[in-house]
Amino acid sequence: MSLDSPRLLTTLRDPADVAFRGIARGGGIIVLAIMSLVGAFLGFRAWQALSVAGFSFLTEEAWEPDSGKFGIAAVLVGTVLIALVAVIIAVPLALGTALYITEYAPIKIRQFLIGLVDLMAAIPSVVYGLWGFFFLQGNITPISRWISSTFGWIPIFAVDGADPQDPLASVTVYTSSTFIAGIVVAFMISPIITSIMREVFAQAPLGEREGALALGSTRWGMIRSVVLPFGRGGMIGGTMLGLGRALGETIAVYMIISPVFVIQPHILQNGANSVSSLIALRYGEATEFGTSALMAAGLTLFAMTLVINFGASAVVARSRSGESS
Template structure:
């Protein structure tokens, strides 16, 4: 076989340049449809949230111009005398939310720990479904339940607080007659304490769901190592699960707090309207921003409507800030970045 000059000039197989095929990150087919749909949904949420904030801010401009900073320091809400402020309802909003979280936090934490670490495998799915169904119950149902069944017992508990812990301002009811043989229950009902009980039932499932989800992501190897070293179940929970889920506990509590600040119907049904700052949580009367808007929105004039929307803007910014911080904490806890 003869070799020609053209054969010598032709590149041999070992000398052929092999170029790597470029890898494209662009989605195609069903992946592209899903990715674009997710972008549209995410952008829509941001647009809607921003639109709500801009709308409330625009509608609140006349109120801020008319009342200035006094809108935040005035307690009374009396449109007839041109006296409008949210100091009392703002304090009442945090009082109801505080009572709700004091009750809901230990219940949510204990429930989440039991479901994730103690409940039998066959029972876990049922318990998860029951807790999730609690979040689907309308707030008016919780309000009626507390109003008709819980309030008399809560009033008796408030009387006990006044008698034994009345030296604390949060439990003292001026003129409550707690020492009389038959104290008036009406003076101890319809309070921030009773309203907080109703709100706690609504926010507990949310906090429990977040905590349970974070607890379930605890590395099983660390849990098994703790048990292998002789730790009891509670010892393993205390040294492994709780430190790992610390961010989830904080985030879930903050998310529930954000919802507690905005609960409306149950609070409006239970809390007797009163526009003054009260140190006592068990004293009759009070108001929150959401219940104020619900009670006054129907018959509000244009000026009053602007004031109500200004109050709504304040509540919107507070809940948005709390939920944003909670989301940041929860996202960090999922990777274990917030644990030792």
């Protein structure tokens, strides 16, 4: 070997590191394989219905598979609206809760609050559904009525058949709505988003926190200039994770909504629908072809969730926590 040739370096890896790398790589491959198998299974079962419906499967509002007239336009819009309402309500609530736990809560009760939030994430969805049906719905309809009366000139808050000038008008037009279902789902996804945000905020560099305070910053100024920039990636990731669960929530939404198979853009009005609730509602009575149509609806929801998660990963990759703090 000549004196000008580079020296070869050999890295001796610890057996524990080699084992950990193999386990982590194997776990990732297994997850991708299972996800691919789920997609392939849904695609295979949905092919019969998709070959009959074609592109109209995405534009048709009615759901009558056995008569050849079926599509997910109405339920897809309902799914997106319920998820958006849930995220709009849950993200500010989760952000405030996470900041309070990490920045303001006394140390003596901090662990209790963390455990309480984690416990809320473990509550079954059927419990949230029962709470929404028996308690929330009766108490939220006056608020729905006020929003409709005040902001009814905005199309999304309008309610067909409601008379805001009549105090004795029936409130049933405000029940089983997208708004109520969205609130229930918001309370379901808030603990998950809170936990992720709290973990990220707690990792903000202590030196930068103390430096901001030493330069005369207020507590909120320190949070705004250090904690929030550092936790941007976690905030986006937690929000997208909550959105993914909101899109696929079934039982709680199924217990609240009154299914309709027309596009319902009025979130305060009676009647809503979602893809997951459609599958739960019609699966037991579906024929072979109807089951194929339901699988096609499930495939659409599966693909939509994947797109959202991949988009969230791209956003998080461009806004890594701490890069601007």
